[in-house]
Amino acid sequence: MLTKKENIEDVKKIMGIEVEMLKILPKLSEKMDSFNPWVKQIPSIFQELDLKENQTILDIPCGKGGVSVSLAKKYNVKVIGYDIIKEYVESANKLAKKNDVNNLCTFKAGDIRDITKKKNICNLLLWIAPPHIWKTSKNTIKSLRNCIKSNGLILIADAYLYKKNKKYEDYETLESTNKGYTFYGDKIIKFIDYKDKLWKKDYDRTKKSVQETLNKTKKDKKLIEKYLESLDKDEKSDTKYLGLAIWIIQINKK
Numbered sequence: 258m259l260t261k262k263e264n265i266e267d268v269k270k271i272m273g274i275e276v277e278m279l280k281i282l283p284k285l286s287e288k289m290d291s292f293n294p295w296v297k298q299i300p301s302i303f304q305e306l307d308l309k310e311n312q313t314i315l316d317i318p319c320g321k322g323g324v325s326v327s328l329a330k331k332y333n334v335k336v337i338g339y340d341i342i343k344e345y346v347e348s349a350n351k352l353a354k355k356n357d358v359n360n361l362c363t364f365k366a367g368d369i370r371d372i373t374k375k376k377n378i379c380n381l382l383l384w385i386a387p388p389h390i391w392k393t394s395k396n397t398i399k400s401l402r403n404c405i406k407s408n409g410l411i412l413i414a415d416a417y418l419y420k421k422n423k424k425y426e427d428y429e430t431l432e433s434t435n436k437g438y439t440f441y442g443d444k445i446i447k448f449i450d451y452k453d454k455l456w457k458k459d460y461d462r463t464k465k466s467v468q469e470t471l472n473k474t475k476k477d478k479k480l481i482e483k484y485l486e487s488l489d490k491d492e493k494s495d496t497k498y499l500g501l502a503i504w505i506i507q508i509n510k511k
């Protein structure tokens with residue numbers, strides 16, 4: 258499923274799971290097309306973005322394509338998506354086909370660090386529930402803005418830190434996140450702070466999906482049970498330390 262050691266580390270970190278869990282991860286989320294806490298909020302934000310038919314959307318990481326397939330269907334835009342988990346990419350391509358937008362959508366397995374080396378390839382970049390591979394918001398925007406045409410947009414849906422904590426060392430406070438995102442002269446044109454309001458629904462959805470898998474499966478039962486227990490702990494600490502927000506940033510390349 259995953260090849261390079263550093264990729265395994267990324268996925269472990271973003272999903273907060275053990276190595277053995279990686280094998281069964283795609284099984285746990287069979288009924289879920291999106292893996293982010295903003296599932297209900299994101300569609301109305303797209304309505305404000307004035308998307309046009311000839312535009313290209315880069316969805317990294319795309320997961321199972323739930324966000325960008327709906328976008329292609331509604332706005333007729335072209336979508337390119339990448340994710341490091343091959344099984345997710347296969348599901349994303351299946352979802353595009355099921356929705357009759359496979360002519361508009363291309364999902365491929367790939368590492369975000371390689372994809373972002375390509376210059377000026379999209380009008381809108383989706384950075385939703387991403388891995389914190391570049392550690393700081395300044396380094397993140399530096400890599401992402403490379404792919405975007407001037408005046409294009411990035412939609413960031415991510416978390417920020419209320420107060421410093423060792424578990425979340427790759428997260429920054431809101432003030433320093435905003436400072437990083439605007440360091441290269443780009444402009445935050447919209448910011449919505451959901452604070453801790455979305456965590457409960459997000460964890461309920463994940464727990465339900467994991468419980469369903471547990472009820473069906475005979476293999477790896479102990480491992481899945483352990484994972485389910487860990488979700489309760491994670492929910493408590495995420496709610497305490499992380500605020501959830503959406504940023505729309507306009508890229509200004511002089």
Ligand SMILES: C[S@@+](CC[C@H](N)C(=O)[O-])C[C@H]1O[C@@H](n2cnc3c(N)ncnc32)[C@H](O)[C@@H]1O
Nearest residue numbers: 267291292293318319320340341368369386388
């Ligand atoms: C929480 S999911 C979000 C997926 C998607 N944006 C969504 O909203 O459904 C995070 C995704 O990041 C992917 N990922 C982690 N590290 C990656 C990397 N270096 N390159 C590409 N994808 C990566 C994981 O495989 C996972 O699907």
